[in-house]
Amino acid sequence: MRHWPNDRIDLRSDTVTQPTPSMRKAMANAPVGDDVYGEDPTVLELERRVAAMCGMESALFLPSGTMANAVAVRTHTRPGDEIILEREAHIYLYEGGGFAALSGCSVAFVDGDRGRMAPEHVRAAIRKAEGSGSHFPDGRLICIENTSNRGGGSCYALEDLDAIAAVGRDTGCALHVDGARLMNAVVATGTPAERLLQGWDSVAICLSKGLGAPMGSMLVGGAAFIARSHRWRKMFGGGMRQVGIVAAAGLHALDHHVERMADDHARARRIAEALEQHPRGVVDLGGVETNMVYFGVEGWTGQETLEHLASHGIDVLTLNEGTCRMVLHLHVTDEDVHQVLSAISAIP
Numbered sequence: 001m002r003h004w005p006n007d008r009i010d011l012r013s014d015t016v017t018q019p020t021p022s023m024r025k026a027m028a029n030a031p032v033g034d035d036v037y038g039e040d041p042t043v044l045e046l047e048r049r050v051a052a053m054c055g056m057e058s059a060l061f062l063p064s065g066t067m068a069n070a071v072a073v074r075t076h077t078r079p080g081d082e083i084i085l086e087r088e089a090h091i092y093l094y095e096g097g098g099f100a101a102l103s104g105c106s107v108a109f110v111d112g113d114r115g116r117m118a119p120e121h122v123r124a125a126i127r128k129a130e131g132s133g134s135h136f137p138d139g140r141l142i143c144i145e146n147t148s149n150r151g152g153g154s155c156y157a158l159e160d161l162d163a164i165a166a167v168g169r170d171t172g173c174a175l176h177v178d179g180a181r182l183m184n185a186v187v188a189t190g191t192p193a194e195r196l197l198q199g200w201d202s203v204a205i206c207l208s209k210g211l212g213a214p215m216g217s218m219l220v221g222g223a224a225f226i227a228r229s230h231r232w233r234k235m236f237g238g239g240m241r242q243v244g245i246v247a248a249a250g251l252h253a254l255d256h257h258v259e260r261m262a263d264d265h266a267r268a269r270r271i272a273e274a275l276e277q278h279p280r281g282v283v284d285l286g287g288v289e290t291n292m293v294y295f296g297v298e299g300w301t302g303q304e305t306l307e308h309l310a311s312h313g314i315d316v317l318t319l320n321e322g323t324c325r326m327v328l329h330l331h332v333t334d335e336d337v338h339q340v341l342s343a344i345s346a347i348p
């Protein structure tokens with residue numbers, strides 16, 4: 001449901017959501033204080049709630065997912081350390097090289113399956129200075145993305161999460177989850193966040209994507225880790241004052257926008273099935289696990305596909321030569337999905 005004048009169906013990203021009227025009301029009524037002094041009751045409530053949800057000791061409210069990941073990397077590592085990342089990880093591709101500029105880290109790449117790293121490949125990618133005649137950096141942090149954005153919204157299997165956590169423990173590496181869309185994984189797999197994160201040191205969760213808040217991310221972890229992250233947040237300029245007005249949107253989202261993500265996932269699936277049935281549709285149906293559909297149209301460039309859909313009032317993103325992306329979110333209705341299905345059947 002859209003609450004503002006707009007005749008477009010915007011499927012470019014789940015970041016395009018706008019606060020609903022009831023979310024705006026919760027924001028307007030939120031008690032606030034100076035959060036840099038630790039005195040904003042709404043932020044404190046959100047931090048307590050998200051820490052409990054993750055089965056971890058503490059949480060920290062930050063302006064963005066990029067900053068939450070940057071603070072996590074900075075807190076877990078020292079300059080000269082190496083991070084183990086899937087080749088198309090958001091932290092590597094889309095965060096401005098912050099891991100290098102802000103933390104002085106290099107990256108060891110692992111090729112993934114739809115964005116997910118296999119535990120044995122993670123283990124093989126970890127290098128240590130010791131025993132290398134000082135040739136290698138110290139692999140000290142493993143970061144995964146759950147769900148994986150470039151992996152098409154794929155979810156990690158629980159046994160792989162546990163096995164990668166065991167690799168981290170065996171090799172002295174810290175373990176961080178870029179969980180920008182962790183709640184999509186929770187809903188899609190039916191596994192509570194606490195279990196998905198068992199054995200992991202930290203997670204960054206975005207409130208601004210499928211959850212529909214206008215901004216904000218949570219960094220969650222042990223009390224000592226969060227205390228050190230608090231200082232890096234300040235240094236990175238992420239200490240905010242009466243920000244309970246925004247934290248209230250996060251609390252509202254956790255109350256009202258989690259279970260409904262199952263609708264986004266079902267709608268993504270319907271669209272993907274229609275694409276698969278179209279003679280020119282190119283889609284990996286098995287890869288559509290949550291709210292994203294990566295697809296193409298045989299014989300068309302991504303731009304041609306985008307233009308066809310745009311002429312039917314539907315906005316998507318092109319990712320490369322032939323591939324486009326649709327992302328389902330809380331403003332997309334069943335009628336919108338019908339319009340998408342007719343635009344697909346209108347592909348000649």
Ligand SMILES: Cc1ncc(COP(=O)(O)O)c(C=O)c1O
Nearest residue numbers: 064065066067090145149178180
């Ligand atoms: C997997 C992933 N991590 C982190 C981020 C960064 O979030 P933000 O845009 O709030 O900085 C995004 C944003 O799309 C993302 O998809």
